[in-house]
Amino acid sequence: MRFRAKIVDLACLNHFSRIINTIAKLAKTCILRLTVCKLYFILSDKVANGGASMWCELSQGNFFDEFQMDGVAAEHNEIYLELVPENLSRALKTAQSAKAVKIKLSNKHCPCLRVAVELPSLSSSSRIVTHDIPVGVIPRRMWNDFREPSVPDFDVSIYLPVLKTMKSVVEKMKNLSNFIVIEANLNGEMNLKIETDLVSVTTHFKDLGNPPWASEDGCQSSARGRDLESMAEACIDIKKLQQLLAGQQVNPTKALCNIVHKRIVHFILLHEEGSLQYFIPAIA
Amino acid sequence: LSRIGDELYLEPTESGLSLRAVNSSRSAFASFLFAPLFFQLYEPGSAGPDTELFRCKVHMKSFLGIFRSLPSLEKSVGKCLILLKPRASRLVLQLHCKYGVTKTHNLAFQECERLQAVFDTQRCTSRLCAPARLLADAVVHFPPTLAEVTLGIGPSGKISLRNYVEDEAEPSKTMVTELWLAEDEFQSVAVAPGSHITFCLKEFRGLLSFAEASNLPLTIHFDEPGRPVIFTLDDTVLEVHLVLATLSDLESNSQSPSTNGVSHLPALSDEFADDLESYMAAMETNEGGSEGPPSPTFPLRTPQPAESEPEEEEEGAVPGTPPHKKFRSLFFGSVMTPGRPGLATTQEVLAEDSDGE
Numbered sequence: 001m002r003f004r005a006k007i008v009d010l011a012c013l014n015h016f017s018r019i020i021n022t023i024a025k026l027a028k029t030c031i032l033r034l035t036v037c038k039l040y041f042i043l044s045d046k047v048a049n050g051g052a053s054m055w056c057e058l059s060q061g062n063f064f065d066e067f068q069m070d071g072v073a074a075e076h077n078e079i080y081l082e083l084v085p086e087n088l089s090r091a092l093k094t095a096q097s098a099k100a101v102k103i104k105l106s107n108k109h110c111p112c113l114r115v116a117v118e119l120p121s122l123s124s125s126s127r128i129v130t131h132d133i134p135v136g137v138i139p140r141r142m143w144n145d146f147r148e149p150s151v152p153d154f155d156v157s158i159y160l161p162v163l164k165t166m167k168s169v170v171e172k173m174k175n176l177s178n179f180i181v182i183e184a185n186l187n188g189e190m191n192l193k194i195e196t197d198l199v200s201v202t203t204h205f206k207d208l209g210n211p212p213w214a215s216e217d218g219c220q221s222s223a224r225g226r227d228l229e230s231m232a233e234a235c236i237d238i239k240k241l242q243q244l245l246a247g248q249q250v251n252p253t254k255a256l257c258n259i260v261h262k263r264i265v266h267f268i269l270l271h272e273e274g275s276l277q278y279f280i281p282a283i284a
Numbered sequence: 285l286s287r288i289g290d291e292l293y294l295e296p297t298e299s300g301l302s303l304r305a306v307n308s309s310r311s312a313f314a315s316f317l318f319a320p321l322f323f324q325l326y327e328p329g330s331a332g333p334d335t336e337l338f339r340c341k342v343h344m345k346s347f348l349g350i351f352r353s354l355p356s357l358e359k360s361v362g363k364c365l366i367l368l369k370p371r372a373s374r375l376v377l378q379l380h381c382k383y384g385v386t387k388t389h390n391l392a393f394q395e396c397e398r399l400q401a402v403f404d405t406q407r408c409t410s411r412l413c414a415p416a417r418l419l420a421d422a423v424v425h426f427p428p429t430l431a432e433v434t435l436g437i438g439p440s441g442k443i444s445l446r447n448y449v450e451d452e453a454e455p456s457k458t459m460v461t462e463l464w465l466a467e468d469e470f471q472s473v474a475v476a477p478g479s480h481i482t483f484c485l486k487e488f489r490g491l492l493s494f495a496e497a498s499n500l501p502l503t504i505h506f507d508e509p510g511r512p513v514i515f516t517l518d519d520t521v522l523e524v525h526l527v528l529a530t531l532s533d534l535e536s537n538s539q540s541p542s543t544n545g546v547s548h549l550p551a552l553s554d555e556f557a558d559d560l561e562s563y564m565a566a567m568e569t570n571e572g573g574s575e576g577p578p579s580p581t582f583p584l585r586t587p588q589p590a591e592s593e594p595e596e597e598e599e600g601a602v603p604g605t606p607p608h609k610k611f612r613s614l615f616f617g618s619v620m621t622p623g624r625p626g627l628a629t630t631q632e633v634l635a636e637d638s639d640g641e
Contacts, residue, residue, distance in 0.1 A: 087459040094425045110456040122418075122469065129425045129463040134456050 287490030
């Protein structure tokens with residue numbers, strides 16, 4: 001089992017760091033899945049996360065100049081590692097002017113991801129900073145726990161408003177309440193609502209547009225034949241929503257959410273370099 | 285100085301005004317000596333045959349409060365007068381500002397004993413001198429919350445900085461950051477290969493930002509683990525010393541420094557090359573042999589509890605935060621004469637709390 005990768009381009013390094021920063025805000029510990037073409041950051045819906053789960057998929061070619069991976073076995077050419085993304089985020093934080101960043105799976109005293117950053121220095125040789133990030137190797141038998149979650153059978157799918165606006169609204173609401181209700185309909189309308197003993201606040205968004213989902217096997221999804229005005233809603237932990245929005249430093253190409261009435265909200269953020277899906281369950 | 289202690293000690297001497305501070309666990313001490321030339325007027329007072337020059341301590345916060353906003357001070361204050369009035373029990377700071385405005389601050393002070401950590405830079409076996417910028421650039425890679433850092437010299441002479449991981453922390457859970465600096469980045473290097481010391485980053489960072497702001501090179505004097513590390517800045521009118529306790533390494537007491545537990549690192553430093561490629565290749569060739577039980581690269585140990593207990597009782601000082609109990613092999617002690625060899629390795633008596641000379 002081997003893994004080595006190298007980033008040389010500063011813009012790629014910058015993008016990669018930003019994505020890691022986003023992941024670090026959403027998950028304290030997560031799974032990094034490496035395949036020949038892609039990297040995945042996975043958080044499965046354990047109780048520890050308050051039931052939230054995350055699936056982030058990145059094409060390695062978008063970031064790495066070199067990427068070599070030999071999985072656990074020939075027919076299972078993948079590696080699953082458990083790590084603390086905050087560590088990776090910290091390691092990359094001071095690397096933003098680096099000449100090169102190399103990441104390697106190593107096992108000196110215990111398995112780690114060794115991030116070696118080569119920085120320019122005034123002396124004849126470069127400054128090299130290494131960060132050994134401890135990782136846990138996930139055995140093959142547990143890989144099934146981390147499969148890509150399927151898109152839920154949603155009631156409403158809608159594009160999100162400009163994330164910056166949504167973020168500032170949610171941040172203000174967070175001061176007033178721990179829970180927020182997201183409701184939306186197939187007419188491009190979305191409301192964000194909070195309600196406490198003293199006050200209730202609703203922010204209305206309209207003309208957002210609804211993504212067209214082609215039904216895969218021709219059968220009706222619950223979104224079909226649905227009254228356009230009828231709202232599907234879910235009450236979720238506002239902190240989770242705020243974390244998701246706070247992590248978005250760059251506007252995604254597409255941002256949408258799928259709401260299963262009173263069950264779960266599924267956010268999908270598509271960037272050029274990859275996609276991020278985040279599931280927040282509704283509070284009972 | 286405020287990063288070190290809550291009280292500011294003012295000690296006028298013939299050679300200038302000395303401002304000092306010590307932290308609650310007595311493991312960090314700093315002094316800034318301003319030569320008489322630094323001031324427009326300097327009158328230390330007169331010492332009689334039986335009396336010394338008056339000295340006192342004030343609350344750090346009160347003193348700092350007077351100089352709260354530096355930019356506006358620079359614009360409005362013409363002169364600052366510091367006057368010690370022993371009989372009135374007041375330290376007077378008078379700011380003469382523009383437009384005839386005079387702000388007078390009267391601070392209450394406490395008389396105090398001479399605060400002096402005993403240290404001798406001449407006795408240190410190793411010395412490094414570098415522009416503050418170099419060290420600041422190095423330290424930035426460590427998280428702001430990091431408590432301790434280990435400074436080490438590899439066998440090929442490269443200087444390394446590494447975050448210190450406590451023995452109690454699980455090595456498999458803690459991220460380790462390490463970086464190397466080349467000899468030619470320093471202004472002078474006189475070190476013993478294989479030597480290393482571990483000290484607290486917080487107080488050092490404070491000195492580093494001062495050094496960077498004043499554009500002065502920083503000299504690091506150190507010796508064996510357990511003996512204090514001394515950072516100095518020198519200028520024509522200013523002499524700065526920061527003395528920090530270092531983590532003592534019991535192994536070093538019996539072994540010579542060259543065999544001092546620096547087992548895994550040298551193999552790497554030997555093959556250390558200037559660029560990333562060969563460095564990573566070198567890592568690979570060393571990887572196969574991870575011999576022996578897993579242990580941190582610098583197997584530092586804490587002083588055994590038995591040895592430090594007597595200190596604690598006599599000292600009566602509750603270790604503050606940070607550093608924690610491991611830095612109990614400290615350099616301030618109560619009444620003990622420096623000549624007692626038995627305790628030399630575990631406790632450095634560098635200042636005597638008792639009164640009188």
